[in-house]
Amino acid sequence: MSSREDKIKLFLQFLKYSNYNKTFENLQKQSQIQLDPPNLSRITQSIKSYNFKDLESILDIYVGTQTKNQCMLLLLEQHYIQLILSQNYQEAVQILRNQISRFCQDENQKYLYGSMIFQQDLKLKGEQQLIDEIISHCFQELGLFEPNRLITLIQQAKSNEILECKWHNHLQQDYPILQKHICDQQFKHKIRNKNVSICTFSDNGGYLAQVIGQTILIYEINNNDSIKEIDKLQEVHSKVITNLLFSPCNKYIGSSSEDYTLFIYQLINKRKYRLQGHNAIVKSFNFVLCDPQRKKQNNEYDIYSISTDGWLYEWNENERKSGLKIEENLIDIHSNQQKEQMLIVSQNKITLYQLYSKNLIIQTSTKNQININSQVNKSFEQLIVYVNDYLPQLYLYSIQTLQIIKILNANSDSFIRSIKYHYGGYNNYLVAAGTDSGKLFIWHIQKSEQPIEILQVSEQNKEITCLRFHPISHELLIYVQQQSKNNDVLRERQQLKENLIDLISLSRNRTQFSRVSQIFYFLQGIARQDTTNTRELQEESSDEDL
Incomplete structure (x- = not known):
């Protein structure tokens, strides 16, 4: 088939399936190229009238036995279902014995056809759907043009556009087919010169908290992006703060520290309390919403915390309820209440537990790498672990299988001693990492193991001390080391x-x-x-x- 004929048939098919009948007839007449052979109308008519003998005689001429059997079964199956729905059981059984059994060679399939008589949810296919399915089985042998080929080509073009675009993992439905995709998404980031070691947003984007030394600053963010300091908690801990976290209800904020304690602060009534009982550095913690069906208690949250000596503690406000020795060198804890799962990362292991019973679900050893810290995505499907053996790398895991999906490499000429990173951005598929030399790396986890953007965001190679994606606006907030006197x-x-x-x-x-x-x-x-x-x-x- 020539290239010209191929293209004309492509447009003819599109016009026909889109019901542009007059345009279809005019193009077919002017080009003198027939989209379908004459016998196609006979095949279509025999399908519409359930004329099994006529359909079989046509297929015997043009297609092989296997293809003929598949096409005949599709038509007979619909007629069989039609008889059952109209309660003509005797005629349905005759079709099953005399017709369907001829074309069906699979005994299990025959049994399934027999059991259809007792099913209550049988549905008939539409007439055009049935015609398309039968023709799709024999289009090559009939010399027909491949069904829906134009749609396939459009989908392929759309997939290529997605691959070429740095930011998208899907394109809008109304994107222009005849024009090359120009992405309207732009990476937005804000740089602040401030010695912030940890920062975090509340889930609703209404609050921002920062750690400077042993001081916690809490800001309220208004709709116009104006910011107002509402609390300054000084000397909250006597040693380095290791984690800072808002509760999912946005009413509480908590911090953990190397001084073996946790500090909880209620934003509305300014209530403070300290959790004491760990005998080692408290590395991480989580707020877990109390389930009234499981536990009868007044407070909204339980708190799960882990320390470097391997202990997991459960707290009810400032009272320690239980403890479980897991393993040494614990690093991070993450939880998801909808899935009732809890993920714990240690220096050499990653373990998934049931949230309330704390029964082990799956565990993987990471002895060949030294885990530093970790983060999970919003849907609790993927885990990123920061590994720093010889070169800093980010390992992306599937949470359900704990298998490595890919390794995100910095691919930088300059030596990187450490990085700060966060998971978020467009469609929650971006990973941003800032380095001690002021470089910013951006990965799209569905695109490549290599960064899609590398930016120098600080002057004089000052360190990026902290960064965070905004949970709603998708902007990235970056804190760069402040110029210091010393x-x-x-x-x-x-x-x-x-x-x-x-x-x-x-x-x-x-x-x-x-x-x-x-x-x-x-x-x-x-x-x-x-x-x-x-x-x-x-x-x-x-x-x-x-």
């Missing part, structure tokens, strides 16, 4: 540390050891000054945001 001191301290390491490795006599001691005492003095400067910076930190 940068020169820090650089000098780093240089002296490196010299100290070199001298220790080379020292062989008392003179050299004395020199090492002098440098060590000098470093202690710099460290004390550095601590003082850091406190001053925290006090001077600006409240401007968004």
Whole structure:
């Protein structure tokens, strides 16, 4: 078949199936190209009238036995169902014995046809659907043009557009077919110079919380994106804060710390309470909505927390209810109440539990990698684990199977010591990661293992200390290390540390050891000054945001 004839038949088929009958007739007449052979009208008519003998005689001429049997069974099956629905059981049984049994060679299928008499939910196919199905079985042998080929080509073109687009995983229904897709999605990010170590949004996007040192700042975000500080919780913990989280109802915020405690704050009535009982660093925690059918209690949430010594504790407000020793070096805990599942990540394992009973569902070992931290997507279907053995990498897992889907690589020439990352953005398929040199990597997890965007978002290669996708507007909020007074001191301290390491490795006599001691005492003095400067910076930190 020539290329010209092929194209004309393509348009003829589209016009015919779209009911442009006059245009179809004119094009067929002018081109003198017939879309279908003459016998096709006889096949169509015999299907409409359930004329089995006529259909079989035509198919005997043009198609093989197997194709003929498939087509005849489709027609006989519909006639058989029609008789059952009209309660003509005797005639239906005769069709089953005399006709269907001739063309059906599968004994199990024959049994299924017999059991149809007792089914209550039988449905007939539409006339055009039945015709299309029968013709689709024999279009090649009949010399017909492939059914719905134009639709297939359009779908293929649409798939190619999606592959070429960086941001989309599906295109809108009204996208222009004849024009190349130009994506209207633009990656939006806001950069703030502020020494924020942790930040988080409430699920409704109405609140933003930041951690600066041991201080927690809470802001309210209005509809016009204006921001107002509503709470400043100072010296909440005596050591480093490890996690910060809003409750799903947006009424509470909690924090965990290296001081072995958790701190819970109610935003409306300003109530505070501390959870004490862990004997190691509390790495992570979750709010779990109380189920009144399971437990009779007044408070809205239970809290599940994990510590590095391997203990999982369950809290009812400030009272510890139960504890379970899981394993050492716990890192993160995630939960989903709709699926009643709880995911716990340790340094060398990932484990999925039942939420309330805490029975193990599935576990995988990650001994070949050192897990640093993790995040789950909104639908609790995928898990990202930050692994930092030799090079920082993000491992993407399926939660239900705990199998690795892909590994997201930074593919950067510069050495990266650590990254901060978050999961969200368009369709919740973007992963953003910021580095210690101020680079921002963006991945689309359905596109590629390589970044779709690499941006330098900070001047003088200052570290990205924290980043977070907004849960509603899909913008990315990025915090970059603030210019500090003691940068020169820090650089000098780093240089002296490196010299100290070199001298220790080379020292062989008392003179050299004395020199090492002098440098060590000098470093202690710099460290004390550095601590003082850091406190001053925290006090001077600006409240401007968004």
